[in-house]
Amino acid sequence: MLAVIATGGKQYLVKEGENLKVEKLDVKEGEKMVFDKVLLTADDDGSNAKVGMPYLEGVKIEANVVKQGKTRTLRVEKFKRKVRYHKVHGQRQRFTEVKFA
Numbered sequence: 212m213l214a215v216i217a218t219g220g221k222q223y224l225v226k227e228g229e230n231l232k233v234e235k236l237d238v239k240e241g242e243k244m245v246f247d248k249v250l251l252t253a254d255d256d257g258s259n260a261k262v263g264m265p266y267l268e269g270v271k272i273e274a275n276v277v278k279q280g281k282t283r284t285l286r287v288e289k290f291k292r293k294v295r296y297h298k299v300h301g302q303r304q305r306f307t308e309v310k311f312a
Contacts, residue, residue, distance in 0.1 A: 212252065214272050236276075236307045238276050243275055280306055284303050
């Protein structure tokens with residue numbers, strides 16, 4: 212079963228048994244999460260597709276929260292030549308890893 216869900220301002224193609232890192236959600240590790248913004252469902256080969264306008268009504272996708280974490284540090288550097296200006300800033304984006312049942 213394939214599905215396209217919307218969460219965190221993005222859309223993801225998900226399959227059963229697949230792990231996915233999404234924007235941070237306020238759910239503890241080990242708990243179940245229900246995604247109700249489902250845009251499309253289909254069989255594994257792409258047949259029998261149902262498309263919502265914009266979302267399918269009454270369709271929900273369940274997932275288990277595997278872990279909460281942070282990505283590796285991303286370094287952002289601003290640099291202007293000839294004026295001896297440079298600034299370095301680091302950021303670690305938070306994520307939630309979920310496994311679809």
